[in-house]
Amino acid sequence: MNTAVKSQKQLARLDSALASGTLADVASIVSDLSPGDVAHLISSSPPRYRHVLWSLLEAEQEAAVLNELPEDLRNSFLADMAPEDLAEIVGQLDDDDVADILQELPDAITGQVLSIMNEQDRARIETVLGYSDDTAGGLMSTDTITVRADLTLDVVLRYLRRHTEIPLNTDTLMVVNREDRYVGLLPVRTLLVADPGVSVREMMVTNRDPIPAHMDSSEVARLFERNDWISAPVVDDDNRLIGRITIDDIVDVIREEADHSLTSLGRLGEEDTFSPVLHTAPRRAVWLGINLLTAFIAASVINAFQGTIEKVVALAVLMPIVASMGGIAGTQTLTVLIRGMAMGHINERNQAWLVGREAMVGAINGIIWAVVVAIAASLWFDDITLGLVIAAAMVINLITAGVSGALLPLLLQRLGIDAALAGGVILTTVTDVVGFLSFLGLAALAYG
Amino acid sequence: MNTAVKSQKQLARLDSALASGTLADVASIVSDLSPGDVAHLISSSPPRYRHVLWSLLEAEQEAAVLNELPEDLRNSFLADMAPEDLAEIVGQLDDDDVADILQELPDAITGQVLSIMNEQDRARIETVLGYSDDTAGGLMSTDTITVRADLTLDVVLRYLRRHTEIPLNTDTLMVVNREDRYVGLLPVRTLLVADPGVSVREMMVTNRDPIPAHMDSSEVARLFERNDWISAPVVDDDNRLIGRITIDDIVDVIREEADHSLTSLGRLGEEDTFSPVLHTAPRRAVWLGINLLTAFIAASVINAFQGTIEKVVALAVLMPIVASMGGIAGTQTLTVLIRGMAMGHINERNQAWLVGREAMVGAINGIIWAVVVAIAASLWFDDITLGLVIAAAMVINLITAGVSGALLPLLLQRLGIDAALAGGVILTTVTDVVGFLSFLGLAALAYG
Numbered sequence: 001m002n003t004a005v006k007s008q009k010q011l012a013r014l015d016s017a018l019a020s021g022t023l024a025d026v027a028s029i030v031s032d033l034s035p036g037d038v039a040h041l042i043s044s045s046p047p048r049y050r051h052v053l054w055s056l057l058e059a060e061q062e063a064a065v066l067n068e069l070p071e072d073l074r075n076s077f078l079a080d081m082a083p084e085d086l087a088e089i090v091g092q093l094d095d096d097d098v099a100d101i102l103q104e105l106p107d108a109i110t111g112q113v114l115s116i117m118n119e120q121d122r123a124r125i126e127t128v129l130g131y132s133d134d135t136a137g138g139l140m141s142t143d144t145i146t147v148r149a150d151l152t153l154d155v156v157l158r159y160l161r162r163h164t165e166i167p168l169n170t171d172t173l174m175v176v177n178r179e180d181r182y183v184g185l186l187p188v189r190t191l192l193v194a195d196p197g198v199s200v201r202e203m204m205v206t207n208r209d210p211i212p213a214h215m216d217s218s219e220v221a222r223l224f225e226r227n228d229w230i231s232a233p234v235v236d237d238d239n240r241l242i243g244r245i246t247i248d249d250i251v252d253v254i255r256e257e258a259d260h261s262l263t264s265l266g267r268l269g270e271e272d273t274f275s276p277v278l279h280t281a282p283r284r285a286v287w288l289g290i291n292l293l294t295a296f297i298a299a300s301v302i303n304a305f306q307g308t309i310e311k312v313v314a315l316a317v318l319m320p321i322v323a324s325m326g327g328i329a330g331t332q333t334l335t336v337l338i339r340g341m342a343m344g345h346i347n348e349r350n351q352a353w354l355v356g357r358e359a360m361v362g363a364i365n366g367i368i369w370a371v372v373v374a375i376a377a378s379l380w381f382d383d384i385t386l387g388l389v390i391a392a393a394m395v396i397n398l399i400t401a402g403v404s405g406a407l408l409p410l411l412l413q414r415l416g417i418d419a420a421l422a423g424g425v426i427l428t429t430v431t432d433v434v435g436f437l438s439f440l441g442l443a444a445l446a447y448g
Numbered sequence: 449m450n451t452a453v454k455s456q457k458q459l460a461r462l463d464s465a466l467a468s469g470t471l472a473d474v475a476s477i478v479s480d481l482s483p484g485d486v487a488h489l490i491s492s493s494p495p496r497y498r499h500v501l502w503s504l505l506e507a508e509q510e511a512a513v514l515n516e517l518p519e520d521l522r523n524s525f526l527a528d529m530a531p532e533d534l535a536e537i538v539g540q541l542d543d544d545d546v547a548d549i550l551q552e553l554p555d556a557i558t559g560q561v562l563s564i565m566n567e568q569d570r571a572r573i574e575t576v577l578g579y580s581d582d583t584a585g586g587l588m589s590t591d592t593i594t595v596r597a598d599l600t601l602d603v604v605l606r607y608l609r610r611h612t613e614i615p616l617n618t619d620t621l622m623v624v625n626r627e628d629r630y631v632g633l634l635p636v637r638t639l640l641v642a643d644p645g646v647s648v649r650e651m652m653v654t655n656r657d658p659i660p661a662h663m664d665s666s667e668v669a670r671l672f673e674r675n676d677w678i679s680a681p682v683v684d685d686d687n688r689l690i691g692r693i694t695i696d697d698i699v700d701v702i703r704e705e706a707d708h709s710l711t712s713l714g715r716l717g718e719e720d721t722f723s724p725v726l727h728t729a730p731r732r733a734v735w736l737g738i739n740l741l742t743a744f745i746a747a748s749v750i751n752a753f754q755g756t757i758e759k760v761v762a763l764a765v766l767m768p769i770v771a772s773m774g775g776i777a778g779t780q781t782l783t784v785l786i787r788g789m790a791m792g793h794i795n796e797r798n799q800a801w802l803v804g805r806e807a808m809v810g811a812i813n814g815i816i817w818a819v820v821v822a823i824a825a826s827l828w829f830d831d832i833t834l835g836l837v838i839a840a841a842m843v844i845n846l847i848t849a850g851v852s853g854a855l856l857p858l859l860l861q862r863l864g865i866d867a868a869l870a871g872g873v874i875l876t877t878v879t880d881v882v883g884f885l886s887f888l889g890l891a892a893l894a895y896g
Binding site: 310 | 488492516617619639670673702707711713724725732743746747750751758762780787788794797805820821
């Protein structure tokens with residue numbers, strides 16, 4: 001039976017076990033699942049089941065499962081643990097994962113956990129803890145195998161045989177000099193096929209430069225993606241090898257970045273799929289409050305034209321159309337920009353081109369739909385002036401949407417503000433205000 | 449100098465070379481870049497530079513660069529090539545990448561390219577082409593190293609030495625029986641440290657089940673993510689080993705999936721950051737047209753209350769607030785659902801809980817902001833009735849937003865419709881209609 005089918009069958013059995021409430025059944029199924037599957041099961045369960053599932057885990061499963069859980073869930077389980085249990089669990093994990101966990105805990109507990117560790121482990125963890133977790137240093141593990149360039153491959157092979165285990169995702173050995181400075185990489189695949197008599201120096205790869213520990217994690221992710229790496233060496237400012245980053249952690253970075261763009265566009269903030277009501281409601285309320293404020297700004301524009309609306313009530317009927325079209329067009333542009341920025345596609349060289357393109361697209365689509373809207377509005381209310389007014393407002397608002405949708409994220413980025421997060425709110429305020437103002441303003445002129 | 453710094457410096461030099469227009473300079477810089485960097489450079493250049501950059505590549509760079517380009521860009525370069533050049537390029541790529549490329553070409557050209565290949569290559573490519581590119585079979589490469597369980601590790605090591613090269617991302621060798629049926633995996637790390645005298649059977653991993661060729665690619669990606677795999681074996685319905693999937697292709701699947709959620713929420717469809725105006729405008733126009741239709745539906749609701757608006761024109765001022773708050777709240781819920789569905793967190797077992805949670809969150813946030821809005825509206829227009837009406841409409845619309853934002857994607861999924869794509873449009877129509885209807889309807893009752 002294959003993995004997926006098996007795990008699906010087990011999950012189905014689990015469903016019925018959970019439903020009929022026989023905990024012993026659940027425990028026996030959970031003990032057969034892989035750590036990743038258990039973590040997935042816990043994440044996809046409503047809160048009240050989660051602690052039950054966690055309590056069913058065998059001691060040796062805990063560390064591995066913990067490591068696969070999303071950050072906020074992991075922290076909620078960690079918060080309940082004694083420092084001794086924590087120290088035992090972190091002893092089974094990679095340094096970078098340990099550092100992630102410790103960074104989230106109160107300082108006092110981190111100190112306690114570190115003090116229980118042996119000196120060697122502690123020194124390694126402290127190296128990683130010295131870097132922010134959104135840099136290469138925070139992503140790295142110090143668990144590397146290093147060799148010298150003057151050895152022969154045969155000696156390297158015999159050296160490896162003295163290990164009982166090689167770290168996971170070791171596709172390359174790191175070549176360093178006497179001062180531990182990075183020199184190159186020796187792919188394991190080379191080690192397996194090359195003549196054992198030749199030296200590491202002859203076979204090592206030297207055109208792959210190491211990653212500086214301070215590099216931003218999203219930039220590290222882009223390097224991995226572009227070059228299809230499995231692991232990469234990390235060096236400090238003196239080119240000393242201090243660790244390596246592996247693809248499994250990069251996959252998490254990519255997931256988190258993509259998630260951030262999506263939740264920002266959805267006005268959501270960080271949120272677990274199954275957060276309880278009282279956790280979720282306040283976080284979302286903040287965004288709704290900000291939106292309420294901007295909606296009042298738009299409303300005050302309408303308020304200025306009460307007289308015009310009283311005269312031609314059809315304006316009230318049609319005005320949401322202009323605002324809504326601007327909002328959608330602006331969101332389209334903003335999404336292109338957020339996405340391009342996340343992929344590192346946008347730079348000084350192409351910004352002007354992009355703003356120009358968005359203005360053109362806004363103008364073209366504005367004109368196309370303006371014609372349709374003008375005809376529809378003229379026929380509906382038997383009023384050609386109304387058709388002309390809404391058409392003009394539509395073109396104005398869609399060009400505004402294109403230009404501001406492109407300029408805004410570039411401007412916010414330059415100001416150091418998260419464009420994905422703030423962009424949407426500001427943009428829809430702009431398109432609402434310009435939409436109502438152009439439509440009602442032109443109507444005020446036309447109807448006197 | 450490290451990778452990123454170097455490539456950034458080169459890109460900066462390239463900027464000035466591109467600006468001053470000395471093609472020879474550009475060519476010499478491009479020839480030093482890695483394939484991934486060249487692909488990145490081409491993707492982040494406006495269209496008119498792209499073909500110039502491509503024409504500067506040396507023949508041996510083309511295949512590798514092509515492989516790193518996004519699909520639509522790759523196809524635009526391929527479209528201009530002669531079948532002989534194509535055959536030569538695809539000869540240098542992995543099967544799964546070749547299959548991707550051939551799938552996008554007209555059948556006649558695919559046939560020509562296949563006919564130029566040698567028989568062995570053709571048979572391998574045809575295996576991959578036999579599967580849809582969104583399944584495990586379409587993602588796999590047939591380039592695997594297989595061994596038998598009864599060999600000793602020493603024999604395996606000597607067998608490997610007869611290769612001149614081992615496929616990239618080979619962290620495990622595949623163990624098969626006489627009928628090529630999958631038996632287990634032999635990690636390369638085991639091979640390096642274990643006693644060479646023991647048999648493969650003793651050291652192989654048997655608890656990792658192979659991936660069936662028909663498994664959906666997004667499910668394959670989740671298995672990789674959950675289990676931190678580098679590569680995984682793929683089998684046909686008879687458990688015969690037909691290939692393996694590697695993490696680099698999984699990273700692309702993850703990126704594409706995340707991108708799909710983002711662009712769907714942004715009403716964008718698939719679009720390259722630098723698509724030319726005439727390519728971009730029509731694609732976005734479709735979404736704007738759909739939105740226009742739904743905006744007219746909402747307008748017709750307002751139209752039914754012309755008399756009420758004429759009586760109390762403040763209703764026209766305030767009504768967009770109710771609709772807008774419903775739209776934001778609904779989008780929040782929809783985003784949680786789209787995200788949860790993409791991560792495979794949502795199932796029969798937790799759907800009801802989720803809909804209930806969203807209804808509660810909608811009610812709580814509805815009440816909180818209804819109070820604020822009621823006070824603001826009462827004071828602004830000196831009319832307590834107006835405040836009560838907008839408060840009631842706000843609560844109704846936010847609960848509607850929560851419930852429909854949660855039910856809609858579940859319903860669409862069951863109907864086989866892409867929830868991310870269709871969800872947003874339907875949802876904002878619902879929140880607009882319910883927002884206007886509840887606000888103006890209650891007002892009509894209140895003001896008689």
